[in-house]
Amino acid sequence: MEEGARSCLLRFRHRLEEDMKPPYLMDHMISDGVMSMDEEEKIRTQPTRKDQAVALLELLLRKDNNAYISFYNALVKEAYDDLANLLHDGLPQILSYAQNNSSDGLTSYVKMVLSEGGVPQRPVVFVNRQELLNRVREKLYQLQKDSGWVTVFGMAGSGKSVLAAEAVRNHGIIEECFPGGIHWLSIGQLDKPDLLVKIQSLCFRLEQSLNGQCLNRPPSSLDEAKERLRFLMLRRYPRSLLILDDVWDSAVLRVFDIHCRILLTTRNRSLTDSVSGAKYEVEVESGLDENKALEILSLYTKTKPHSLPEEARSIVRECKGSPLVVSLIGALLKEKPNRWRYYLSQLQQKQFKRIRKSSSYDYDALDQAMAASLEVLPDEHRKLYKDLTVIEKDIKIPAKVLCILWDLEPEEVEDILQEFVNKSLLFVDSHNKPYLYYLHDLQLDFLVEQNRDQLENLHTKVVRQYQQHYRNGPPTSGDEESLYWIRFLTYHMAKANLTQELYSLMFSLNWVSIKARIMGPAHLINDYMEYGPILDKEVRSQFQEFLSLNGHQLEQRPFPDVVQLALSQPQTSEVYRQALQSFLHLDLNHLIKTKSSHNLKKMIISLIHPHQGSIYSACFSNNGAKIATCGASRTLKVFRSVTGEKLTEIQAHDDEVLCCAFSPDDRLLATCSSDRKVKVWSVEQANLLRVFEEEHEEQVNHCQFTNTRRKLLLATCSNDECMNVWNLNRPNSQNTMFGHFEPVNHCCFSPDDTYLATSSNDGTVKLFQVSSANEWKTINVSIMFAENDGEVLVKCSTWTADGKRIICAAKNAVLVFDVETSDMLLEIRTNRLSTVQYCHACPTSNLLAIAFSNYTVEANKKMADCSGHLSWVHRVQFSPDGSQLLSCSDDQTVRMWETKRIHTSSAVCLKRDSDVLFSEEEIIVSAADNCNRLQVSFLGKVPSGKLLATLQGHTKTVLRCHFSQNGQTLITSSEDTTIRVWRWQSGEVRVLEGHKEQVRCFSLLSNTLANTRLLSWSFDGTVKVWDIETGEKLQDIEAHQGAILSGHVSPDGCFFATTSADKTVKLWDCESWQCVHTLSGHQDCVRSCRFSWDSRCLATGDDNGEIRLWSVKEGCLLKICSQESKDGMDSLHGGWVTDMHFSPDDSLLVSTGGYIKWWNVENGEALQTFYPTGTALKRIHVSSDFSTFVTIDSIGILYILQRVV
DSSP states (O other), X not given: OOHHHXXXXXXXXXXXXXXXXXXXXXXXXXXXXXXXHHHHHHHHTSSSHHXXXXXXXXXXXXXXXXXXXXXXXXXXXXXXXXXXXXXXXXXXXXXBTTBOGGGTTOOHHHHHHHHHTTOOOOOSSOOOOHHHHHHHHHHHHTTSSSOEEEEEEOOTTSOHHHHHHHHTOOHHHHHHHOTTXXXXXXXXXXXXXXHHHHHXXXXXXXXXXXXXXXXXXXXXXXXXXXXXXXXXXXXXXXXXXXXXXXXXXXXXXXXXXXXXXXXXXXXXXXXXXXXXXXXXXXXXXXXXXXXXXXXXXXXXXXXXXXXXXXXXXXXXXXXXXXXXXXXXXXXXXXXXXXXXXXXXXXXXXXXXXXXXXXXXXXXXXXXXHHHHHHHTSOHHHHHHHHHGGGSOTTOOEEHHHHHXXXXXXXXXXHHHHHHHHHTTSSEEETTSSSOEEEOOHHHHHHHHHHTGGGXXXXXXXHHHHHHHXXXXXXXXXXXXXXXXXXHHHHHHHXXXXXXXXXXXXXXXXXXXXXXXXXXXXXXXXXXXXXXGGGSOHHHHHHHHHHHHHHHHHHTSSSOOOHXXXXXXXXTTSHHHHHHHHXXXXXXXXXXXXXXXXXXXXXXXXXXXXXXXXXXXXXXXXXXXXXXXXXXXXXXXXXXETTTOOEXXXXXXXXXXXXXXXXXXXXXXXXXEETTSOEEXXXXXXXXXXXXXXXXXXXXXXXXXXXXXXXXXXXEEXXXXXXXXXXXXXXXXXXXXXXXXXXXXXXXXXXXXXSEEXXXXXXXXXXXXXXTTOOEEEEEEOGXXXXXXXXXXXXXXXXXXXXXXXXXXXXXXXXXXXXXXXXXXXXXXXXOTTOOEEXXXXXXXXXXXXXXXXXXXXXXXXXXXXXXXXXXXXXXXXXXXXXXXXXXXXXXXXXXXXXXXXXXXXXXXXXXXXXXXXXXXXXXXXEEEETTSOEEEEEEOSSOOOEEEEEEOOOSXXXXXXXXXXXXXXXXXXXXXXXXXXXXXTTTEEEEEOOOSSOOOEEEESOSSTTOOEEEEEOTTSEEEEEETTTOOEEEEEEOOSSOEEEEEEOTXXXXXXXXXXXXXXXXXXXXXXXXXXXXXXXXSOEEEEEEOTTXXXXXXXXXXXXXXXXXXXXXXXXXXXXXXXXXXXXXXXXXXXXXXXXXXXXXEEEEESSSEEEEXXXXXXXXXXXXXXXXXXXOEEEOTTSOEEEEEOTTOOEEEEEEOO
């Protein structure tokens, strides 16, 4: 250490000992490499803070200038500005022999700015490349007045990062161009979650610098992080520079497209093509000149350049000037300075096989340096280094993984890894905690080539060490170590050819649950695809289908019960078998779905949840391998069609993206938006190629490419009543077509691209000749509707595969026309309240897909109902081969259906109000359909769904139906304010009238055949008592101020309870008809109630998902079920609590809402949750032994659930 620095430390030693906290400072010094972990540990063991400070200063006095600089920077970073100022005058200058930096503007102000911004220190071995430095600074001066990008690009190891840091190490450039500061962010190869963490950290640092504390919560998504960073850089840090080091991916760069000043280092000079703004670039040469390379060797060996041995120039020539290779040799010579001739001999005599040719890297030189570096390792370390051959490219691993692989203590592993890093054999990402280690891809290629015949054994070692360490089960912590094993264990097993182990792992429901929880289902599906050829085809397809159908559930938080989901699989499935085995080891009452009202699960093959907000368009690529989606989130996303894995995400437009379309060769994607722009994107690069923004004056509704590759055209249509056909090789549109006098909703080319069909709000479909842009003919769709039907808006049109017919959607109908004659050939209509949103004709068959807002079409030619979406369906599209159907909806999901599994036996869509008769051998279900008809169905052990009766009489929606005890009488209530008592086998009916508003529900006062009294309640706030034999009204009670939402009679017949929108519950005496207790405490409408079988307890549920248990005798609260464990949704149930039932021994309670839950009554804890396909369950019917449960969801699917015993 220089005398001036040492003198400063001694002079201010007492002040430093009194004020500083060593643990915070030592973290920075370890990161800078001037202090070892052992030295830190010795200081930390000192009993007091002051003793630690004394020990740290004593250690510092024994170290060199770099330790002093690191200590000074640590004081600055930890806000010890007063202490740092005391040491500033003693700062030593670390100079290269070629350059004196006294005139370089390296003032204390510069040091402070760079330190606060996280800019790395100048390395000890530093050579000044003044010409390059001047070029970078010249470009930075271009950002003095306006935002933009300066790109420093070149090969790996060429010194880009050092050059970028050195460029801003100048007082003039900071003061004149970037007075707002310099902010450094190391990027590297990372995925979206890691990128989010880095930006969160940067935002935290920026906000903390402003306020001294950070009060804002971290941004939770990349979009939010981008907006936060935009605000900070433009509003709080104007005229500051953001340095992005080692950027690999254009998708990452687009996150920083926030109109600020950015300097980036990269290997890919074209990265900035994907962002907006002024762009400047500087290329870094791949090789140093001889003098600079010699300077590196002189600094490593601490020898004057003119004093280097004659072998030095030969080594530089053999290394071909590569900074990376020269540094590798220099690091070796630093430890063995007398081996110049030996290392030169190694470089000259060793002939390594060229791994692969590349214009970017000098592989020969690197291979030679690698071999020479390995030669100096101890034998045991050389063996350990060989184990790194199994690491996948571009993957960083924590030391803990190598602890398991090498069976060594963490401290020993860290020492070995540090040795590898010091010898430039390994790289460390010190910005992560714990540190992550990785190989350069050239180093990895070298290892693979050297150990090619041992690869299988090396991967086997990894697997065996993992199995030994985790013999009690896989890691589940979610830290860096467990992430590595969860992600790459299957890869190592496959490479080791351990087929049986791979089979057992991938077909384990426990593994599926752990990996899906930590990484999501897409990685699992991808594993089944990648290793499919070596796995059992049938079992693989079972697991793959299970993941595809439940992928959206497996991405939910809280994470669902995988065993419960698996118990809903077919009983012949291996997934079901494993779930059953898992159940035997658990105490929970798991359930299995045994029957649904139609084959939804057999048709749907994939479901993904790509966007926040409505999805307006989804389309297949022409090879069927990809799916593109867009919508209200303003983004364009691309997924693998088989696995649902996201490939690309682009912030595409400034407003909602209304349509997307692939080009015939799948190389391009077009999007159009409410922002009036049409954009064309590269699918592979995910970058913007063309923008058409001047032709359309209003929102662009639809876009489509030609079907063939002969001449690539893009058609668009807009609310401005115009259609444009764009030639992508010209700056403006090729042709503009006129003729409509209202907004144009849709356009599509005929199969041979001769004609373009357009659909408009003016009630017509027009056909234009593509070659001339002339109108060929008009089909007037509006005349097919009655005049009093109102305005006819044609939503879309689609051509049949032969091009002879065109099909259009308008209002609640789909109409088929002959193209030549314009005659209507076929009409398909649905309910008058429904709207046809879209239609698409299959290109390989006569199938037609129709998307409805609600209800379904009733027609003899209907092949199937693809029910499953929970809101309006905006778009449907067949795959090019017709085997699959894609649909997208306001419910934020995209669903894929397999058309070869369609069936003509689709049941009618049932409403959620139903009643069920249970017996030993059969189940009879009564439920209303969409036409207010009662469907009574018989389901035996093998359910047939045979229809027994259809009863008509109610004039509005049927709200409740209930069988009498002998099953001969069926009682129903309706929105028409009446109650009807049916002899359902004969059709005889008695009508009970008296309520003024809809009758939500009713209950027999006793289940005995002799008791004919019926209790009913209504939205009119009254309770009425009836004799169902005579129809006489026996009592009329004004019960609540608000609407009565539910009621129940106690099993002993002494009490009945009513719940109301007024948030209260009332208990009534069945003899005096007087109110006994009023129960208050719910914070929302009380939607449901149920007495326990011993009549001592009352359960009530509200619209907030809360369930309360009350004492009937005392009228007091006993318990609130799981008050503190809400599911991360709007309520415990994802909706209102609509129904509840106690088990016969009153120990369990089942409740329905958005899904079904089973509760332990004693402690109020949830035992089990079942997730239906739809939502908003209204009622659940329970068999007397609490073993069978029947319900219907919001999309009409009937579920029969049975306890697994």
